[in-house]
Structure formats: C-alpha cells, structure tokens
Amino acid sequence: MDTNKIIADIKARKLVPVYLLHGEESYAIDLVSDCVETHVLEEAQKGFDQTVLYGKDTDFATIVSAARRYPMMSDYQVIIIKEAQNLKWKEDELLVAYLENPMKSTVLVLAYKHGKFDKRRKVYKVAEKAGVVLESPKLYDDKVAPWINSYVTTRGWRIHPQAAAMVAEYLGTDLSKVVNELDKLMLNVPKEQEIAVQDIERNIGISKDFNVFELTTALAKRDVVKAFRIVDYFAANPRSNPMPVVLGAMGSYFTKVLKYHYLPDKSPQALSRELGVHPFFTREYDIAARSYNRRKTFDIMSHLREYDLKSKGLNAVNLEQGDLLKELVYKILY
Structure with a gap:
C-alpha cells in the first residue's frame, strides 16, 4: 500500500489489527510506526493502553499475550514492536495463530527493518489478510533527487534541480537523514522562495563551489x-x-x-x-x-x-x- 494512504487512514481512525512494515529503507517504516504511536491514543491513555517492545528483548508469547488483552481507557490497545527483525521468526506459530483471529481492539505494529520480510512465510500471508503490509524498498541513487523534489513540493516549497542534486549527492539514500536536512532548509527558506544552491551551502554546509x-x-x-x-x-x-x-x-x-x-x-x-x-x-x-x-x-x-x-x-x-x-x-x- 501507499505510505500516504496508510497514514491518512490511521489519522482518520480507519485502523486495522496489524501493520507489518518491512524493507531496506527505514524512513517509511518509521513514518507509519510513529503515526500509530502519535495519533491512535491520547497522551493520558498511552500509559494504560500503549506498549512498545523491542525485538531483541521480547518473544512471540509475550507479544500475543499482550495483544489479547482488552484496552482499559480507550477503544484501542496499541502494541508496537520496534526492530522486529530481531525476533526469532522460526518460532512464530503463536503469532500466526493470533493473526488468523486477531483482536479487533488491538493495533499491532511490527517494524521489521534493514531487509525484506520473507514473503513465503505463512505469517506474511496471514498478516496481509488481517491488516496492512507495507514494503519500503531502498531508493536507488538516481531516484533520490526526484524524491527530494517531490518531498519539498508536497510541502509547498520549490527546489532548484541543482540544489536537489547537491543534497542527493552528499546525503545519499538514507531518507531519514535527507528529510532531517530538508526540514531544516524549509524552516529557513521562505515558502514563496525557491530553495537554491546558496541555501544548501548556508544551511547544510555543502560548499556551492567545492563539491x-x-x-x-x-x-x-x-x-x-x-x-x-x-x-x-x-x-x-x-x-x-x-x-x-x-x-x-x-x-x-x-x-x-x-x-x-x-x-x-x-x-x-x-x-x-x-x-x-x-x-x-x-x-x-x-x-x-x-x-x-x-x-x-x-x-x-x-x-x-x-x-x-x-x-x-x-x-x-x-x-x-x-x-x-x-x-x-x-x-x-x-
């Protein structure tokens, strides 16, 4: 599914029981995971109905036990598993059984980073039926500059092609790093003004003459x-x-x-x-x-x-x- 569509649905509270987020590029995974963490529950509810676990520190028995609980202070219980790639996926029978009949009041997020999830596994197919699966592929070098242009444009700014190319050349394909620098740029460049090479030099520190x-x-x-x-x-x-x-x-x-x-x-x-x-x-x-x-x-x-x-x-x-x-x-x- 499209990342923007998933985020729009979450904000509109069109929630599903499971979000399996996987891929080599972490940016979209973090974006959706953070959206669930931020928008599903109010701050006062999070202490009762939100659980954040890390793959290397938990197991499927703990995850499923938590997922089967009912929410205490809201309509939903949120469980976010960060670094889910560190779980022992060969022992996922309990998760498969849960996803075949998930709790409608539980929102389970599995953030599987730094690689593609094995689509041959039964848990993948069950997750597709039960909720949303998002694959976040690594962006190739020649696609970064167009991505930068799209990111800036959707937020109402404009960027000169040479400026976008400079950012792409120096920051590479790590979109989280790219976004961090672009957000700083947009704070310092008026919306009606095109982001130019000089702005890159002033705000990111890349020399416009020596690069x-x-x-x-x-x-x-x-x-x-x-x-x-x-x-x-x-x-x-x-x-x-x-x-x-x-x-x-x-x-x-x-x-x-x-x-x-x-x-x-x-x-x-x-x-x-x-x-x-x-x-x-x-x-x-x-x-x-x-x-x-x-x-x-x-x-x-x-x-x-x-x-x-x-x-x-x-x-x-x-x-x-x-x-x-x-x-x-x-x-x-x-």
Whole structure:
C-alpha cells in the first residue's frame, strides 16, 4: 500500500489489527510506526493502553499475550514492536495463530527493518489478510533527487534541480537523514522562495563551489584549473569530502556518460528518462560525451576501480587520499 494512504487512514481512525512494515529503507517504516504511536491514543491513555517492545528483548508469547488483552481507557490497545527483525521468526506459530483471529481492539505494529520480510512465510500471508503490509524498498541513487523534489513540493516549497542534486549527492539514500536536512532548509527558506544552491551551502554546509557536483561538471568541460582547484580543496578538507563519497559520485556520473554513448535517442526527454536525471542536466551529458569517447569512458571506469582499491590500501601504502584523487583526476583529464 501507499505510505500516504496508510497514514491518512490511521489519522482518520480507519485502523486495522496489524501493520507489518518491512524493507531496506527505514524512513517509511518509521513514518507509519510513529503515526500509530502519535495519533491512535491520547497522551493520558498511552500509559494504560500503549506498549512498545523491542525485538531483541521480547518473544512471540509475550507479544500475543499482550495483544489479547482488552484496552482499559480507550477503544484501542496499541502494541508496537520496534526492530522486529530481531525476533526469532522460526518460532512464530503463536503469532500466526493470533493473526488468523486477531483482536479487533488491538493495533499491532511490527517494524521489521534493514531487509525484506520473507514473503513465503505463512505469517506474511496471514498478516496481509488481517491488516496492512507495507514494503519500503531502498531508493536507488538516481531516484533520490526526484524524491527530494517531490518531498519539498508536497510541502509547498520549490527546489532548484541543482540544489536537489547537491543534497542527493552528499546525503545519499538514507531518507531519514535527507528529510532531517530538508526540514531544516524549509524552516529557513521562505515558502514563496525557491530553495537554491546558496541555501544548501548556508544551511547544510555543502560548499556551492567545492563539491563533487562541481567537480564532475569541471571534468565534463575539461576545465583543468577548476577541477584541480576543487581537488585541492578536497585534499585540505578530507572529513567533509571523504574519498568513498567522491569516488562513488564520480562512478555514478561516468556510468551515465557511458550509458549515454549507447543510447539511440539522445533527445533531452529520452536522456532524462534513461539516465534518471532532471532535464536541466542533460546538456552537461552531451558535453561530457563529446569530451570523453566510449573508449576513454571505459578507461575512466577502470581508473575509478583502481583508485577505489588504492584508497583502501591496495598498492598505495602511505599515500594521502588527496594525492590519490589528484592522480585520478590527472588520468581522467589526460
């Protein structure tokens, strides 16, 4: 089911006996779990009718025993099992039996994080019949910027594509972390004003001039002076620009350049769709592809793998990461 629909139903008190929330991305799981914890009972009722347990500290006998109780001070009893992946799921017979005939006055939330629930298990099928099952898959790198744009837009703000790309590049796929930073941004940028690159620099601390996004742009244009100026900045600020983040972003970028070379339709609309980038950026991939032909792009991918290994200590003893990055950029440009 759609996360927004589930949350809307909970707030409208259209409740079901069980919510099985699972997946690699924790954000949606926490969102639904927190909504149940916040909206089903009033504060005065929670001391009597709300129980929060952790998977590693409980078992199915305890959970089912609690679930079979009647509420004392409200129409519902809420039981939330956090970190449910730590339960001994091979011993879930009691839970299966309960879910086949659950208490209508109990709302049971199973927050199963950091992986998909085994859909072959009987408990999964029973949970689907008894209530709501939500799978929260991990977001791929190229989907983060569109997700950021959607999140900001649904809250009434606007964000420039380059600003969204910067946030995605530096914060990665951890949506809880992304949302935390976006919420801070929206507190500091007026609603009628588009969130710009300068706002990212002021509020998140990512330099608008010295970041991976600007480095790949400089490389695309073969702007040697700017590329090495950025690399020098990275070398001087390694904690703000860790090698794995820089190499990961460069790898993603040149993978798209390579893909560009093999696309029959190079119109902005097709490039946006196939490369998973905002149409605003397609022109840059035209430039990068002219700067680096197929063979050179393959060589760059090989260099990136080589320097990833060197950054981990293979055949690069006592070399600073800044020096490795300078070598890599030199090989890309020349």
